[in-house]
Amino acid sequence: MIHENYSLKKLNTFGIEASARYYTECSSIDQMIEILSQKPFVNAQKLILGGGSNLLFTKNFDGLVLKNNLKGIELIKEDKDFYFVKAGAGEVWHTLVMHCIANNYAGLENLSLIPGNVGASPMQNIGAYGAEIKDHFFELEALHISDKKIHTFNNATCKFGYRESVFKREFKNQYIITSVTFKLLKNPSFNTRYGAIEKEMEAMGVKEINIQAISQAVCNIRSSKLPNPTEIGNAGSFFKNPEVTSDKYKSLKVQFPSIVGYDLENGNVKLAAGWLIEQCGWKGKTIGDAGVHKLQALVLVNYNNAKGSEILNLSQQIMDSVKDIFGVDLEREVNII
Ligand code: FAD
Ligand code: EPU
Numbered sequence: 422m423i424h425e426n427y428s429l430k431k432l433n434t435f436g437i438e439a440s441a442r443y444y445t446e447c448s449s450i451d452q453m454i455e456i457l458s459q460k461p462f463v464n465a466q467k468l469i470l471g472g473g474s475n476l477l478f479t480k481n482f483d484g485l486v487l488k489n490n491l492k493g494i495e496l497i498k499e500d501k502d503f504y505f506v507k508a509g510a511g512e513v514w515h516t517l518v519m520h521c522i523a524n525n526y527a528g529l530e531n532l533s534l535i536p537g538n539v540g541a542s543p544m545q546n547i548g549a550y551g552a553e554i555k556d557h558f559f560e561l562e563a564l565h566i567s568d569k570k571i572h573t574f575n576n577a578t579c580k581f582g583y584r585e586s587v588f589k590r591e592f593k594n595q596y597i598i599t600s601v602t603f604k605l606l607k608n609p610s611f612n613t614r615y616g617a618i619e620k621e622m623e624a625m626g627v628k629e630i631n632i633q634a635i636s637q638a639v640c641n642i643r644s645s646k647l648p649n650p651t652e653i654g655n656a657g658s659f660f661k662n663p664e665v666t667s668d669k670y671k672s673l674k675v676q677f678p679s680i681v682g683y684d685l686e687n688g689n690v691k692l693a694a695g696w697l698i699e700q701c702g703w704k705g706k707t708i709g710d711a712g713v714h715k716l717q718a719l720v721l722v723n724y725n726n727a728k729g730s731e732i733l734n735l736s737q738q739i740m741d742s743v744k745d746i747f748g749v750d751l752e753r754e755v756n757i758i
Pocket of ligand 2: 548
């Protein structure tokens with residue numbers, strides 16, 4: 422069924438009021454192909470929607486919004502070391518993580534409680550607490566919007582990077598991801614590099630480390646740090662953490678001794694954007710209903726009825742002040758529509 426002038430307010434976690442000229446939900450690939458072939462939609466702009474947790478609508482969408490509802494989680498094969506688990510793009514990400522944990526398929530536990538759906542997870546190679554999906558990704562299937570054929574992508578052809586993939590760059594708006602298959606460990610290798618996980622497990626009284634405990638620790642930390650979108654509209658980190666050369670980092674460190682940075686394998690340093698934004702005085706600030714969260718300066722929020730353009734303007738002011746004070750360019754993580 423196709424809806425016209427459909428409100429997207431409940432379909433984006435920022436809670437921004439915007440409408441779609443046309444809106445539809447698809448629970449099969451055949452249905453997608455049928456709709457994409459209909460005359461009004463062949464040349465229309467298209468937006469593929471998952472859970473709407475990494476989007477900012479700055480205007481109404483004058484095209485077709487297609488919500489991907491493909492379901493199913495299946496163990497498709499296993500060998501001595503791995504389980505291969507395939508999930509439909511419309512499955513909720515955390516449901517997949519919980520399914521894996523319940524069955525002792527290890528690897529996704531550090532990525533517990535990230536909002537959104539499975540189909541969007543490769544878009545920006547979601548990551549948290551020392552892990553990224555690329556670490557356990559096997560392949561994905563995607564429907565090419567023009568030739569209407571299913572193409573398969575592996576780890577290399579997805580060109581994953583920090584919050585990056587080919588689907589945000591050269592193949593932007595060309596594919597609908599329909600399923601993602603993960604390669605999960607039979608013998609877990611626990612990833613507690615992120616110090617806060619061990620501390621939380623200690624506080625939880627965990628005696629023996631396991632994937633359930635790691636997942637619970639991650640859920641606890643996330644719930645204490647990040648605003649819940651059902652209470653305050655937001656899309657998680659609004660900006661990426663910027664990468665600078667080690668020389669630039671050294672000179673910043675002289676001027677700002679408490680600057681927070683992490684060494685990268687390529688010799689550069691990743692700066693904590695939340696620290697930069699806080700130092701510019703933005704933490705907890707509001708302009709109308711648009712604001713910078715009071716506990717996490719990297720998260721922009723909609724306190725009530727902010728327009729997408731107001732959040733976007735606020736983000737520009739933040740980018741300008743970080744550039745002025747630190748000479749560092751911030752890049753938005755959230756997809757601006
Ligand atoms: P949507 O917002 O619906 O879409 C995002 C983009 O992907 C859009 O461009 C959309 O067109 C495209 N897209 C969606 N589905 C498909 C598909 N099937 N095929 C093709 N294109 C598609 N992200 C992290 O990486 N780490 C975190 O720790 C993290 N924490 C967060 C915390 C909060 C409170 C919130 C609100 C967000 C957080 N995010 C985090 C961001 C967000 O959860 C992820 O980006 C998530 O993958 C978005 O999924 P979604 O289904 O909501 O995507
Ligand atoms: N910090 C401040 N002030 C702030 C916020 C952070 O000074 O207001 C500093 C602190 O020193 C802190 C450091 O920044 O130690 C890092 O903060 P945090 O651990 O909260 O992580 P982050 O860099 O803000 C990143 C991801 C999150 C992910 C967490 C945990 C990006 C852009 N964000 O946030 O991902 O959940 O690490 O791994 O990489 C998302 O992408 O939407 C997201 C939430």
